[in-house]
Amino acid sequence: MQKRQEIGLKPSTLNWIYDFLKGRLQRVKLSPRIFSNWKPVNAGVPQGTKLGPWLFLLMIKDLAIYNDQFVGDMMKYADDTNVSEYIVDHNDDSSLQQVTDSIVDWSRRNKFQLNLSKCKEFFVSFKRNQPNFPTISTNGSQIERVEKLSILGLSITRDLKWNDHVDKIVN
Numbered sequence: 001m002q003k004r005q006e007i008g009l010k011p012s013t014l015n016w017i018y019d020f021l022k023g024r025l026q027r028v029k030l031s032p033r034i035f036s037n038w039k040p041v042n043a044g045v046p047q048g049t050k051l052g053p054w055l056f057l058l059m060i061k062d063l064a065i066y067n068d069q070f071v072g073d074m075m076k077y078a079d080d081t082n083v084s085e086y087i088v089d090h091n092d093d094s095s096l097q098q099v100t101d102s103i104v105d106w107s108r109r110n111k112f113q114l115n116l117s118k119c120k121e122f123f124v125s126f127k128r129n130q131p132n133f134p135t136i137s138t139n140g141s142q143i144e145r146v147e148k149l150s151i152l153g154l155s156i157t158r159d160l161k162w163n164d165h166v167d168k169i170v171n
Contacts, residue, residue: 020046
């Protein structure tokens with residue numbers, strides 16, 4: 001509610017959103033006659049509602065990179081966030097550990113739970129002598145460094161060739 005207030009919503013709109021979110025219950029339906037007990041929903045945005053995506057976008061609006069040495073981009077799409085960094089000089093250091101730390105910190109402050117099993121590190125370099133960047137870690141665990149990944153259905157490999165993506169689409 002604080003973020004909603006910060007963007008200048010009218011009190012009547014804030015009250016309407018608060019009433020929409022408070023006291024929500026959910027249950028699991030296994031079959032037409034088998035249901036779990038109702039449980040309160042203490043966090044998150046109701047999925048399947050018209051207001052849900054707007055509330056989520058408002059929640060992640062202030063997720064940003066605040067690092068003067070960082071040269072790159074942050075791309076947010078629904079509940080996925082990708083960060084890319086450009087390192088031109090072979091001797092330059094990466095800022096991704098600091099950026100990752102700031103994202104983890106933002107997530108804690110905003111009560112978002114990161115799914116670290118879905119967090120991947122991926123880098124592309126066409127230099128003869130591959131750079132030896134330290135792996136990124138968070139909460140005492142290293143983030144997996146992968147040779148290929150999928151972003152919004154697009155398969156990307158370290159050599160930036162289309163073969164893997166075309167094979168996936170054809171199959």
